[in-house]
Amino acid sequence: MNNLSDNLVEIRNLSFRFGTRLICDEVDLDFQRGKVTTIMGPSGTGKTTLLRMIGGQLKPNAGTVKVDGDNVPSLSYAQLYELRKRMGMMFQSGALFTGISVYDNVAFPLREHTRLSESMVRDLVLMKLHAVGLRGARDLMPSELSGGMARRVALARAIALDPMMIMYDEPFTGQDPITVGVIMKLIRMINDTLGLTSIIVSHDVQEVSAISDYIYMLSNGKVVGEGAPDKMWQSDSPWVTQFMKAQPDGPVPFHYPAADMSEELFS
Amino acid sequence: MLGWLQVLGRAGLGFFERLGRGHLFVIRVLAGIPAVLLTPRLVVAQIYSVGVLSLLIIVVSGLNVGMVLGLQMYNTLVDFGAETTLGPVVALSLVRELGPVVAGLLFAGRAGSALTAEIGLMKATEQLSGMEMMAVDPVKRIVAPRFVAGLISMPLLAAMFSAVGILGGYFVGVGLLGIDDGAFWSQMQAKVDLHEDVMNGVIKSVVFGVVISWIAVFEGYDAVPTTEGVSRATTNTVVYASLSVLGLDFVLTALMFGS
Numbered sequence: 001m002n003n004l005s006d007n008l009v010e011i012r013n014l015s016f017r018f019g020t021r022l023i024c025d026e027v028d029l030d031f032q033r034g035k036v037t038t039i040m041g042p043s044g045t046g047k048t049t050l051l052r053m054i055g056g057q058l059k060p061n062a063g064t065v066k067v068d069g070d071n072v073p074s075l076s077y078a079q080l081y082e083l084r085k086r087m088g089m090m091f092q093s094g095a096l097f098t099g100i101s102v103y104d105n106v107a108f109p110l111r112e113h114t115r116l117s118e119s120m121v122r123d124l125v126l127m128k129l130h131a132v133g134l135r136g137a138r139d140l141m142p143s144e145l146s147g148g149m150a151r152r153v154a155l156a157r158a159i160a161l162d163p164m165m166i167m168y169d170e171p172f173t174g175q176d177p178i179t180v181g182v183i184m185k186l187i188r189m190i191n192d193t194l195g196l197t198s199i200i201v202s203h204d205v206q207e208v209s210a211i212s213d214y215i216y217m218l219s220n221g222k223v224v225g226e227g228a229p230d231k232m233w234q235s236d237s238p239w240v241t242q243f244m245k246a247q248p249d250g251p252v253p254f255h256y257p258a259a260d261m262s263e264e265l266f267s
Numbered sequence: 268m269l270g271w272l273q274v275l276g277r278a279g280l281g282f283f284e285r286l287g288r289g290h291l292f293v294i295r296v297l298a299g300i301p302a303v304l305l306t307p308r309l310v311v312a313q314i315y316s317v318g319v320l321s322l323l324i325i326v327v328s329g330l331n332v333g334m335v336l337g338l339q340m341y342n343t344l345v346d347f348g349a350e351t352t353l354g355p356v357v358a359l360s361l362v363r364e365l366g367p368v369v370a371g372l373l374f375a376g377r378a379g380s381a382l383t384a385e386i387g388l389m390k391a392t393e394q395l396s397g398m399e400m401m402a403v404d405p406v407k408r409i410v411a412p413r414f415v416a417g418l419i420s421m422p423l424l425a426a427m428f429s430a431v432g433i434l435g436g437y438f439v440g441v442g443l444l445g446i447d448d449g450a451f452w453s454q455m456q457a458k459v460d461l462h463e464d465v466m467n468g469v470i471k472s473v474v475f476g477v478v479i480s481w482i483a484v485f486e487g488y489d490a491v492p493t494t495e496g497v498s499r500a501t502t503n504t505v506v507y508a509s510l511s512v513l514g515l516d517f518v519l520t521a522l523m524f525g526s
Contacts, residue, residue: 055400084402095397109401112408157401
């Protein structure tokens with residue numbers, strides 16, 4: 001067991017194909033304990049797929065995904081569920097249970113996995129909700145929340161069991177600037193105060209640069225750049241430059257692959 | 268010709284693949300049932316939404332079917348002076364056939380579609396995925412209680428349908444058309460056998476309950492997680508469950524009353 005390794009998650013030679021499409025092509029990634037690490041890349045390059053493989057919801061075609069020493073794809077059902085109790089995940093949509101209140105949503109993992117008394121559950125739920133600033137919203141239903149609030153509740157729910165790591169799937173997408181600021185602050189604060197490891201999947205360059213310790217850039221299933229945020233800005237890799245500076249054309253072409261235009265128009 | 272064969276082959280393969288998935292899925296659901304029985308409040312809540320909330324349509328339909336049956340049968344029986352046998356005629360039609368079958372069709376439409384839509388939407392909104400990541404198996408936590416609730420509710424609803432239907436027949440036959448009260452009940456008592464008729468009807472309703480609940484939860488869990496996917500799954504549930512009820516009813520009737 002290499003539990004004392006610096007990396008909480010180690011991915012080696014990971015390949016995943018969906019049908020005939022290669023989503024991940026022999027990817028190596030390390031996620032250091034206590035750090036915020038971000039996976040960036042254009043839409044559709046398998047970033048969310050990577051998270052799902054770390055969480056064991058998808059099995060890779062080849063390679064290993066070690067989380068705290070355990071190789072996720074080869075875990076048994078019971079071991080996988082045991083490991084997931086130590087992982088938190090915030091989905092893009094929040095994925096709150098729509099039939100129950102904010103309070104019950106945050107209480108859900110506690111009630112499922114612990115035998116704490118209701119008064120203890122209440123204290124914990126209020127503490128977690130307070131951490132994301134929504135203690136006053138506990139009686140609302142998910143349908144009454146704004147998108148940003150739903151994500152904050154999802155975050156409170158993800159940390160309910162005090163996990164060792166937390167994964168964020170596109171935490172900033174489609175939010176107003178104030179909410180983005182709030183979520184940025186929460187991700188960094190929760191990472192540092194709870195001493196956990198954060199993995200973010202995102203394509204919001206500015207936000208990610210501000211809060212990440214390390215960035216991986218994926219494109220077409222391969223790692224095309226990696227490093228601390230300031231190193232990424234100075235990178236001379238055309239992939240990284242195109243992405244960081246939001247250039248419309250470059251290694252990622254502006255045009256979807258097509259036959260030659262003169263042929264199509266004049267044939 | 269070859270293209271046509273390809274389409275046929277692909278459709279056939281798709282069908283059998285899905286059938287296989289459905290069977291593997293029901294094994295997972297069955298494996299989840301012991302855990303469900305330890306948390307009965309989950310099942311009770313589902314029995315309320317699947318069973319109790321279906322009561323209105325079951326009772327109203329049962330009453331109507333019973334009353335119409337009483338009226339129509341009387342018109343035929345009275346020609347032979349056999350109108351006092353209205354009791355057994357109404358009771359046998361309901362207990363053997365109409366109770367389980369019509370209740371099954373209504374159950375598929377009312378409760379089956381709701382189950383599919385609920386599970387399908389939970390999938391589409393990532394709630395099932397979210398639950399998995401919280402180390403809670405959605406098949407055990409969401410699907411199994413609904414399946415068990417359907418299993419328990421369906422026979423009870425069918426029994427309710429038959430009972431209310433017989434009352435409907437009684438109101439029309441005795442109340443409206445003036446058949447003798449005592450003859451109606453005593454003939455019924457004499458002609459309807461507990462094992463032959465009532466139990467066979469109950470067996471039918473149990474079988475329908477299993478099949479409808481199975482189709483409903485599988486369609487929901489297997490739905491394509493989009494708006495169209497959930498809508499198609501809901502339609503599939505009603506169509507497949509109704510056809511299964513009608514088909515199985517013929518098979519069961521042939522086995523039970525054939526010889």
